[in-house]
Amino acid sequence: MESVIFSIDVEAWHDARVIQTMQPHLNTKKCTDRVIEPTLWLLDSLDEYGGKATFFVLGRIAKKYPNLVKEIVHRGHEVGSHGFDHVPLTERTMAETLEDILNSKDILEQCSGKAVSGYRAPCFSLTKTNTWVYESLAAAGYSYDSSVFPFSLHPEYGLSDAPLAPYYAHDNIVEFPLSCISLFGIRIPCGGGAYFRLSPSLFTKHCMTTITHSNRPFVFYIHPWELDDAQPRVGSFSVNYMRHYSFLSSTRKKLIEIFKTVKTVSFKQWIEKHRKQITTRI
């Protein structure tokens, strides 16, 4: 399996949407970010098994921890933008979005010394209501995006009729949808995050094999806080609580199983090798 694209959305535990939903008045300025140790663990594990990845770093995190961005680049990985402060695009105007994606790109390029060409929206908030984002990404100098979840089961995100394989969403922007598998005509997400933590490893492996054999990349994502079982607990027992806190203690073990099975690549590496197979335009 050569086509497993591994990505990490580098943000703090309190940046997660479900935390803000459960605890809207949480004073995040007083919260520790707890982002360094799990990100370094990911870098060490990728080194150990020879994998590469794309790290979509929040501008706020890059500004606070510029050496972390330098370390990501030093280890040979790609840095992309996750916006500046994790406000979903569905809550932003066109002008605010353009400012955010330009600002975060600038900060990341200054920290990394490398051109930033990839973007992932906070909370996968590229939906059918704001596909104008592609125009902004092109204007800001990005060349690909990976913000679309091509399914309809989540109340806050998803673009249910998007293709499952990478496609041109704009003249100059390739969209890499997060991986979903079709079961009995229903698209089921299997590309990371809580979907990964809550599923057995065998299911993830089955999806990886099925998707890569269908000649499309398996696009996987994880957050540093999903590797941190000791993070503070906020909120009370609910679906959101379960989504955020379930099975955090087994994430590292499950990730090692992936690293042992496949040599992961970054988006940049995949594009360099496979750009010609992207033929769909919408």
Ligand SMILES: [Zn+2]
């Ligand atoms: Zn995020």
